[in-house]
Amino acid sequence: MNTHDVSDAPQFTQLLLKQKQNLRDAQSRKGQQLKGRKSREEIILQFRFRLMMKQGRADCKFNLGTYLLLRSITPPDRMTAIMAIVEDENRDVLMLQLYYQEEENERAAEEVLEEGTVLIVKEPYLKLMSDGDHGIRIDHLSDVIYFPMYDERVPKCWQLRLAECNVTASAWKAKGNDYFNESKYHAAIGYYTKALDCSPTVEEAHTLRLNRSLAFLKTKQFDAALSDLESASTNLKPTEKALFRKTQALYNLQRYRECCEVLKILRMEYPSNIAAKRELTRAVNRLAEQEKGGYLFKQLYLEATKLRPPHLDHSTYVGPVSLRASGSRGRGLFTTEAVKAGDLLLCEKAFVHAFVDTRKADNQDVALLINAETNSITMGSQAELIRMIVQKLYLNPSLAAVITDLHHGSYKPVGVSNVDGTPVVDTFLIERIISLNCFGCPLSSRESHLHVVEDEMSQRMKEEQFHSCGIWPMASYINHCCYSNARRAFIGDMMVVRATRDLAPDTEITFWYQIPVANGYDKRQKKFQHWGFKCDCTMCQDDQTTKKSVLAKRQGLRADALKYFQSGKRTDVAKIEIILATMADTYTQPAFEVPHLSIWDLQLALTQMYMQQKQPVKVIDSALRVLASLGYVIDGGNLPRASGTPMVVKQWGLMMDRLIERWVLLSGAYRLVAPDLEAQAEEYARISYRICIGEDEAFDETYGKLSDLNARP
Incomplete structure (x- = not known):
């Protein structure tokens, strides 16, 4: 909805056709063995050169199935995917491409796929790239399992020194702390997890979960952080850190009521915590918005x-x-x-x-x-x-x-x-x-x-x-x-x-x-x-049942009116009025049942012409016709009228942005010839503004900037 669709743009049609052909070519090779593969050295050299030149792009894929145990043997590169050359246990190599990874400012490519990373790729498939080579493409994050080098499943030929295998939970925690201090939070999580697998004491496990929860918060894993914090509090009284981190997890999961409850406990147990006071105010504000809809829209704009x-x-x-x-x-x-x-x-x-x-x-x-x-x-x-x-x-x-x-x-x-x-x-x-x-x-x-x-x-x-x-x-x-x-x-x-x-x-x-x-x-x-649907609203039904000859006549009249508008001649106003009346006669149903889409914007432009000619009575009549053509039923707005008769919108019609401007013009015109209706028209302008823009707090500021609208006739 309102996205920039360029499917029909000629300059992009060839791209789509090429992509479809590439897809057909790739699908035709499904299940085939690779042919003409480059040597290990050639693939690595080509990738390293590409890494230096920062070039290369890929197109299509076909399925292989099963799984692969791999190790990266080059530094990673990042384009639309994070890429590196990987080898299997037989030292055969291909390019690996990991899609939908965190952005560089969230997690560096080197932390995701640094040289030497060991991983399993589940149900891998090959990708035919634009240069004719093949690569392993990963679209689903869960299709990759990363192994730390201390993992027993890492092949012996890839293992580093494993003297650490029997290290204590305290030592693993210290390593996790080192990585955390270097802002390598994912690595820290791995070491804290390893420490928890080494039979720590209750106190050690409590500290490890607290530490890991903070690393989870840093990596936006709020579910996991909350789980650690709740586990850490099972046997021991929640600490100040545990309570504060729990509020952060709950807040980011938009569980504001629970967040407020925990913050109240935190404030009661640790009254000197200034940050908790600030966070409680913030959480209470979010809860009020969530339950009552009390937004300060000017603040949102700011x-x-x-x-x-x-x-x-x-x-x-x-x-x-x-x-x-x-x-x-x-x-x-x-x-x-x-x-x-x-x-x-x-x-x-x-x-x-x-x-x-x-x-x-x-x-x-x-x-x-x-x-x-x-x-x-x-x-x-x-x-x-x-x-x-x-x-x-x-x-x-x-x-x-x-x-x-x-x-x-x-x-x-x-x-x-x-x-x-x-x-x-x-x-x-x-x-x-x-x-x-x-x-x-x-x-x-x-x-x-x-x-x-x-x-x-x-x-x-x-x-x-x-x-x-x-x-x-x-x-x-x-x-x-x-x-x-x-x-x-x-x-x-x-x-x-x-x-x-x-x-x-x-x-x-x-x-x-x-x-x-x-x-x-x-x-x-x-x-x-x-x-996958067809609209059956009254306007679509009316268009569907209207004879093609009538639609053609309507389109012809519309084209004639546009020509007269473009000429800008004062003498053409009467001709435009006749055309609009004739167009209205082509509709069999009244506008309050079926809006007359072919007319309203032309009538709007005519209103603008009347305003420029400083004819307030005609501005009022024409502006009301704009509204009527979109399905509005308004009593008490037409001239002449008995003084004191209120203007009431009895039926709201199709809401278009430019109707705000019409109501503003009506307000200005009424000021000259029917002052008692000026405020009513302005109120309807505010309501229309509220509907189209979402709020009316900035109404005066917005229309104060439109000098052409404030130059009232």
């Missing part, structure tokens, strides 16, 4: 402006909605009580958010993700999103169901969640889930809105596509409808969902996956093939 990536320290609020079955649509969100237009339904923090800073000239994080099976190409950070989610689930298995329960189409996931004590994360399942549930997003919807209202007419109806993206699991359950009753907005990695109209209890929440435009039924439905 954080989103300063942080890169804009990952905000806030929690998810689920308002008056619940997850239920939705017939053939699978599952959906439904209201649990009556809500009004503009009410907050959901404010969700992204499970994972991959950010691309579009203000950077190089845009280094923008990549192409090619899916040869679905014939799709997306540009942005989707590939990075896959890596981030795979890592997060691998490090914290308790979170897996949040993602794996999401819609994944016809893909059949593996039936196990743990093998050899290691969590199984199906990377291919994650890729499919992302393709169906990923949201493209701006830095903030307010920033995006400012760009929309400043664009020329030719740019207004372009669908926004974003390189940044994320997964918001709860919002992913919201089904599509062109004539939607909710809107999503973004501030950093927070998504805000509000009702666009008054809703009764037990109403299904919907928002559009693709913005509805007047491009015909077939073109609109084509966009939904990716998700």
